[in-house]
Amino acid sequence: MNGPITSLTTGWRQPSVLPGFGLTLGYTLTYLGLIVLLPLAALILRPAELGWVGFWEVVSAPRVLAALKVSFGAAFVGACINAIFGLLTAWVLVRYRFPLKRLIDALVDLPFALPTAVAGIALTTLYAPNGLLGQFLEPLGIKVAFTWTGIALALTFIGLPFVVRTVQPVLQDLERELEEAAAGLGATRLQTFFRVILPAIAPALVTGFALAFARAVGEYGSVIFIAGNMPMSTEIAPLLIVIKLEQYDYAGAAAIAVVMLGFSFVMLLVLNLLQRWARRHERAGA
Amino acid sequence: MSFLKRAFTDGSNPVGEPVGVRAILIGVAVAYLFVMLVLPTGAVFVEAFRKGLDAYFGAIEQRHALAAVRLTLLVAAIAVPANLVFGLAAAWAIAKFEFRGKSLLITFIDLPFSVSPVISGLIYVLLFGAHGWLGPTLDALGIKIIFTVAGLVIATIFVTFPFIARELIPLMQEQGTEQEQAAISLGASGLQTFFRVTLPNIIWGLLYGVLLCNARAMGEFGAVSVVSGHIRGKTNTMPLHIEILYNEYDFVGAFAVASLLCLLAFVTLALKSLLEWRFGEHLAAERHH
Amino acid sequence: MSISITGLVKSFGHYAALRGVDLNVRPGEFLALLGPSGSGKTTLLRILSGLEAPDAGRLTIDGADISHQRARDRQMGFVFQHYALFRHMTVAENVAFGLRVKPRAQRPANAEIGERVDSLLRLVQLERMGDRYPAQLSGGQRQRVALARALAIEPRVLLLDEPFGALDAKVRKELRRWLRGLHDEMGLTSIFVSHDQEEALELADRVAVMSDGRIAQIGTPLEIYRNPANAFVCEFLGNTNRLDCVIENGRAAIGDQLFYASVPADAGRLRGIAYVRPEDCELRPSADAPGLKAKVVKVFAAGPTTRIELRRLESDEVIEALLPHGAVAPQPGTEVALGFRQLRVFPAPNT
Numbered sequence: 001m002n003g004p005i006t007s008l009t010t011g012w013r014q015p016s017v018l019p020g021f022g023l024t025l026g027y028t029l030t031y032l033g034l035i036v037l038l039p040l041a042a043l044i045l046r047p048a049e050l051g052w053v054g055f056w057e058v059v060s061a062p063r064v065l066a067a068l069k070v071s072f073g074a075a076f077v078g079a080c081i082n083a084i085f086g087l088l089t090a091w092v093l094v095r096y097r098f099p100l101k102r103l104i105d106a107l108v109d110l111p112f113a114l115p116t117a118v119a120g121i122a123l124t125t126l127y128a129p130n131g132l133l134g135q136f137l138e139p140l141g142i143k144v145a146f147t148w149t150g151i152a153l154a155l156t157f158i159g160l161p162f163v164v165r166t167v168q169p170v171l172q173d174l175e176r177e178l179e180e181a182a183a184g185l186g187a188t189r190l191q192t193f194f195r196v197i198l199p200a201i202a203p204a205l206v207t208g209f210a211l212a213f214a215r216a217v218g219e220y221g222s223v224i225f226i227a228g229n230m231p232m233s234t235e236i237a238p239l240l241i242v243i244k245l246e247q248y249d250y251a252g253a254a255a256i257a258v259v260m261l262g263f264s265f266v267m268l269l270v271l272n273l274l275q276r277w278a279r280r281h282e283r284a285g286a
Numbered sequence: 287m288s289f290l291k292r293a294f295t296d297g298s299n300p301v302g303e304p305v306g307v308r309a310i311l312i313g314v315a316v317a318y319l320f321v322m323l324v325l326p327t328g329a330v331f332v333e334a335f336r337k338g339l340d341a342y343f344g345a346i347e348q349r350h351a352l353a354a355v356r357l358t359l360l361v362a363a364i365a366v367p368a369n370l371v372f373g374l375a376a377a378w379a380i381a382k383f384e385f386r387g388k389s390l391l392i393t394f395i396d397l398p399f400s401v402s403p404v405i406s407g408l409i410y411v412l413l414f415g416a417h418g419w420l421g422p423t424l425d426a427l428g429i430k431i432i433f434t435v436a437g438l439v440i441a442t443i444f445v446t447f448p449f450i451a452r453e454l455i456p457l458m459q460e461q462g463t464e465q466e467q468a469a470i471s472l473g474a475s476g477l478q479t480f481f482r483v484t485l486p487n488i489i490w491g492l493l494y495g496v497l498l499c500n501a502r503a504m505g506e507f508g509a510v511s512v513v514s515g516h517i518r519g520k521t522n523t524m525p526l527h528i529e530i531l532y533n534e535y536d537f538v539g540a541f542a543v544a545s546l547l548c549l550l551a552f553v554t555l556a557l558k559s560l561l562e563w564r565f566g567e568h569l570a571a572e573r574h575h
Numbered sequence: 576m577s578i579s580i581t582g583l584v585k586s587f588g589h590y591a592a593l594r595g596v597d598l599n600v601r602p603g604e605f606l607a608l609l610g611p612s613g614s615g616k617t618t619l620l621r622i623l624s625g626l627e628a629p630d631a632g633r634l635t636i637d638g639a640d641i642s643h644q645r646a647r648d649r650q651m652g653f654v655f656q657h658y659a660l661f662r663h664m665t666v667a668e669n670v671a672f673g674l675r676v677k678p679r680a681q682r683p684a685n686a687e688i689g690e691r692v693d694s695l696l697r698l699v700q701l702e703r704m705g706d707r708y709p710a711q712l713s714g715g716q717r718q719r720v721a722l723a724r725a726l727a728i729e730p731r732v733l734l735l736d737e738p739f740g741a742l743d744a745k746v747r748k749e750l751r752r753w754l755r756g757l758h759d760e761m762g763l764t765s766i767f768v769s770h771d772q773e774e775a776l777e778l779a780d781r782v783a784v785m786s787d788g789r790i791a792q793i794g795t796p797l798e799i800y801r802n803p804a805n806a807f808v809c810e811f812l813g814n815t816n817r818l819d820c821v822i823e824n825g826r827a828a829i830g831d832q833l834f835y836a837s838v839p840a841d842a843g844r845l846r847g848i849a850y851v852r853p854e855d856c857e858l859r860p861s862a863d864a865p866g867l868k869a870k871v872v873k874v875f876a877a878g879p880t881t882r883i884e885l886r887r888l889e890s891d892e893v894i895e896a897l898l899p900h901g902a903v904a905p906q907p908g909t910e911v912a913l914g915f916r917q918l919r920v921f922p923a924p925n926t
Contacts, residue, residue, distance in 0.1 A: 300628045
């Protein structure tokens with residue numbers, strides 16, 4: 001505010017009478033650069049020392065492909081389960097009254113608050129062949145702990161809140177009149193759900209699914225206890241990164257990480273596009 | 287059982303689902319949440335107390351367990367304030383000023399949320415490790431980051447990086463700049479404006495962000511696991527200590543430490559719900575996720 | 576379609592929304608439910624459409640009891656106050672909705688649905704708007720889409736909840752004339768809810784004035800306006816002056832003036848309220864002429880009529896009078912005698 005007005009209009013920012021822009025933005029950029037951007041750059045550039053061929057050899061190795069397949073496959077299944085039960089949970093919490101509802105609502109966030117290692121050992125204990133639930137599943141021929149099923153279970157657990165928390169507010173704000181209009185026009189309750197309610201909450205549902213999926217793909221702590229960690233079958237990609245790191249194969253670890261990171265960005269991008277697409281007609285509320 | 291009947295028939299809305307359908311949907315959802323959430327948490331306490339109270343407290347009072355608790359508190363005590371200062375600075379710059387590249391900046395701030403915890407640790411090993419970019423230089427200067435507390439702190443800062451900023455940015459954006467402009471026009475300095483006008487308006491959102499940031503900071507496993515080196519009594523936080531005890535088949539020990547983290551999770555959830563119910567209109571999270 | 580409603584009661588918790596409503600709607604009629612907010616008019620409409628279940632009472636259409644029929648089976652065209660258009664569907668999809676959700680056996684073929692939608696859109700003058708989304712339309716256009724959507728199911732009765740409430744004044748006037756024309760042209764039976772007396776009186780064949788969960792009076796607009804059945808209807812419809820009076824032997828005394836009152840003569844001596852519409856006031860220039868003595872306070876001459884504010888000399892009550900355009904208005908400060916061409920007297924409440 002000291003200099004002439006023209007010095008404030010530098011073209012890339014609008015002038016303001018509030019102080020502290022230079023200081024706070026400078027600090028933000030420095031901190032962001034040092035903590036996030038520089039280390040991520042180190043990661044992305046690291047596989048370069050392998051060359052394109054070397055990079056391809058690392059990420060196309062059977063064990064790496066198998067691990068990526070386990071991580072992505074189990075994460076996808078987990079996210080699908082979360083989409084279904086998350087929608088159900090959000091529906092029940094928004095639409096119905098029942099005892100202990102507030103407590104149950106608060107409990108949904110448990111996977112966010114509970115450290116992943118705790119979740120990992122707890123699930124493993126429950127579903128081990130002699131565990132509380134495992135002992136009933138074992139005679140049925142269902143093995144959970146130390147199998148692919150166990151991985152999917154842990155990834156379902158850590159992704160549980162996402163769909164509930166993205167769908168809940170949208171369902172809350174959904175005008176009851178839309179459903180009444182549908183009923184008045186002769187629609188059955190199921191027709192109303194699939195033709196009126198579901199399209200309205202679909203963007204939130206997809207967002208929640210994508211968040212749960214992305215989170216599950218990179219998950220480590222809750223999975224390594226319940227996964228068998230057998231190469232080629234129950235080894236997840238993040239564990240393989242740790243193993244490569246312990247063998248001082250930095251470039252190899254970085255190569256797998258870059259593949260996973262690339263996936264994360266594609267997910268984010270698709271998600272953004274999806275949301276933009278879904279909002280295209282809804283600028284002004286009808 | 288009259289309360290059940292009342293619960294299931296609320297509103298007697300002729301357009302809604304029949305009572306039977308409601309009851310089934312509620313039943314399925316509650317059963318699912320019970321199996322997925324309540325049973326695992328219950329199992330932690332059952333296992334922790336399996337050999338009695340003495341064994342439980344014995345496990346917690348173990349030297350390395352106490353060291354892990356102290357280290358976890360120390361790491362959180364550094365990481366949370368660091369991200370708090372950053373969150374305030376970023377929110378001030380982003381919410382109170384208009385400049386180009388703002389949405390890109392917000393995307394970058396959110397970035398650590400989409401990075402796998404293991405990769406969050408890996409990037410610092412690649413940077414500061416023995417074979418990292420800066421490792422040899424730092425080594426020559428006698429500075430060690432990987433396998434030390436400094437490494438734990440920096441990895442924790444990374445994974446909890448967006449928590450406070452992403453709570454404050456939408457909240458402060460929503461509040462606009464009129465009040466601050468009024469304060470400036472009345473002769474307040476920048477700091478006075480911040481402490482007397484801005485801060486009181488965002489205090490609940492700030493606490494909310496700190497709460498979530500702290501829970502993640504104390505519970506982080508993957509990222510710190512990669513940079514820790516697992517040196518007992520030195521670089522083992524509580525989650526890492528749980529892993530060691532569990533792998534050594536000291537189940538009571540592992541679950542005893544886990545029960546402490548469970549309690550932390552309960553306290554976090556309780557405070558979070560309290561903030562949401564009591565100050566919901568002052569929180570950005572209520573409206574944005 | 577004739578509708579008959581008997582003994583309808585509905586409460587929400589401790590709040591009694593309807594306290595016993597009886598109403599008959601004649602075939603082809605355009606009926607207005609008029610009342611202040613909270614009088615139960617929207618609740619009545621929602622019960623008719625099946626969106627709300629009554630606590631007691633009976634609904635019949637052409638003699639058939641529909642009290643327990645589900646909303647989706649009632650075939651009532653309901654137009655919501657804020658339209659409730661489906662945002663993710665185009666205008667044409669919105670209109671087609673009621674046809675597409677019919678059970679397979681009754682569902683028209685796609686081509687036929689398309690034709691029906693086209694003709695409905697023509698009817699509401701939106702034939703080029705079929706591919707648009709609701710967010711791209713103006714308020715008046717959305718209203719017409721909502722109407723077309725309700726008409727698509729060939730409703731037995733058209734129910735409209737504050738159909739013009741969310742529109743600005745100019746669009747509102749145009750749209751209500753158009754709607755009345757449509758109603759006559761299609762031979763519909765329609766019921767609409769309104770809190771705007773001008774709108775109800777202009778548009779409806781009959782008006783049911785609601786108050787406090789009951790129907791206070793039902794009749795043609797002229798009947799309601801000229802012969803209000805009770806104090807509430809009198810006050811709710813249009814501007815009116817209230818004057819305290821004493822009722823005795825079928826006469827109402829205001830000051831030293833006596834007026835005829837349609838109150839049974841054997842009721843004894845009662846305190847009452849006399850209602851006089853401003854246009855029924857007569858100003859007699861000489862203060863010695865018979866009538867209530869009053870002093871002219873202000874004269875508002877701009878407008879189609881001249882409005883005069885007077886103050887009674889005896890009681891300080893303020894009275895408003897309307898003189899036709901061109902009449903000679905007295906100067907402020909002048910004392911005049913007030914005569915009333917017509918007044919209605921009702922016993923004061925709590926006597």
